[in-house]
Amino acid sequence: LLEYLPQTKDLSLTAIRAIRVLRPLRAINRIPSMRILVMLLLDTLPMLGNVLLLCFFVFFIFGIIGVQLWKGVLRNRCFLGINDTIAHPGLNLTEYYQLNSSVDSLVAPKDFICTLNDANGIQTCDQINPTVMWLSTESYMVCNRTADPFGDNLPTNDSCVNWNQYYSVCNASVSNPYMGSINFDNIGFAWVAIF
Template sequence: MDKNRLTTAINTNHTVYNTNKLYHNSSPTVVSIPNDDIHIHETDRFLNEHASSNILSDLPRSRNLDETDENELPFPGFVDQVFYCLKQTTTPRYQCLRLITWPWFERISMLVILLNCITLGMYQPCVHLAGSQVSKKCDAARCIWLQATDYFIFGFFTIEMCIKMTAMGIFGKGTYLAETWNRLDCFIVVAGLVESLIPGDNLSLSAIRTVRVLRPLRAINRVPSMRILVMLLLDTLPMLGNVLLLCFFVFFIFGIVGVQLWKGLLRNRCFLQLNMTTIPNHPLFDDFPERPFYMPPDQDSFVCSHPQSSGMTKCLEIPKLRKGNMTCELDFYAVREQIVNDYNKPINGCINWNQYYKFCNVSDKNPYSGSISFDNIGLAWVVIFQIISLESWVNIMYYIQDAHSFWDWIYFVFLIIIGSFFMINLCLVVIAT
């Protein structure tokens, strides 16, 4: 037992001694590196060639090294070359690109558009044409100033389009005409150019001049929030297709019902039944009516119904004729007989000509200058649109009731509930969702 302990202690001391000798007696070791510059250069050349070959092998064969990274272009958002010769570094195109990317470029364009809106609103053709109406020359000072401003605005829009076409290109992906709003701008400028080239003042030129009203729409492309709103509304059009188709069928059914029930009834008028050849030459008959049927002084039309129909208005309900504050009470036949017997005898009062409009028949005119009728499906749709817009629908209902029946109000109530309250709100729900 003691002998083993002694052997363990000796081994432990020997290990500690060797360890201390390793740490305390160790000396620094110097490693010599050979100075071979030729070998280093050859190694670098091999690595560079190997790296370049790997990069080129990863690229498509048809791709140019200048186009390996689009972000290396001076203006990354635009095409590299336009018109087959103008690169982004070419001086004319480079200056145009700098100009259209300048923040104040769009701001100045927006101010010109607002100025155009003001000048369009200030123009008054009847006032500004101070000369002869045949020549239609702009003679007033205000008109001359507005015309000069319009030339300036048109020139600015033309220069702006040319600068953008030079910077972006005309045709192809990412070019000027690739965007819809730029096409609208181009159409407005071309229409103004055609207007300035056509001499004279005719109907076709006037139609081209109406394109000026589209110039304020250029502001939509300059205001991002407005542009997003318009694009959202355009995106809802496909979703509105089914709703509009449903509206078409509903209004088509209402139109057919209206045509079947009331075709030609709104033309009913009370015609005059009087022998005009027997009227003597007397001042009392100078106010004889020249209209073949009755027209009320305070209404558009007087629609009647036949005596055997269930309409609410008959020709016998026509009020008496009034002249100022006096109501006419005299009868034509009694006055004529009295004048024949004694021509010089004074007669007080006036003849009630309205009492002779007592024959209800179909005329050639509809109410509101012929715009309100159910004679065909097209005119019926016009009436239905006016009814669902709640514009004077009560007057239309009264005319129908006068000519047909009191119970026609059911048609109008259902049309307003379905068309005005349900269909229109359904379109709004589709847009909102």
């Protein structure tokens, strides 16, 4: 049988040894009180079926509501709205705003999800925290300067450009938060988010 499987040279059958975990189940027949407990658990399975049916119904209803309300909403990101006259001095500015090593990296979410202009939401692109420039491991400087057109815009000892203020265009991107696992784009992912 193994010769018909592709690439059996590197096949490891140690996972089959995990079945040895089931060996203590042989003691069910030997211990009378254990048999009573197992039969009691098996007798409660039909009652658990009703609970699982109710749980599935609740997930189904809230999944439909989630898809109708929030389909594609978690894809909204704040994109860079900078014109060609402003030069950023060798910075790796990402296409849309992502949380990096700033002061709020421990409390803020990794992806900043914004609300489109025609939607009802509370998080807009102008609420992004300012850029932070670390001076040492313990001290930092909050950037508050705007970029000069046709200037070098390099940071100085007492000021730096707040590049986060230029992430001002809220549009839909291609990815959902947490590597695409949290969204309400279809009923399957809605069930994952609800569960």
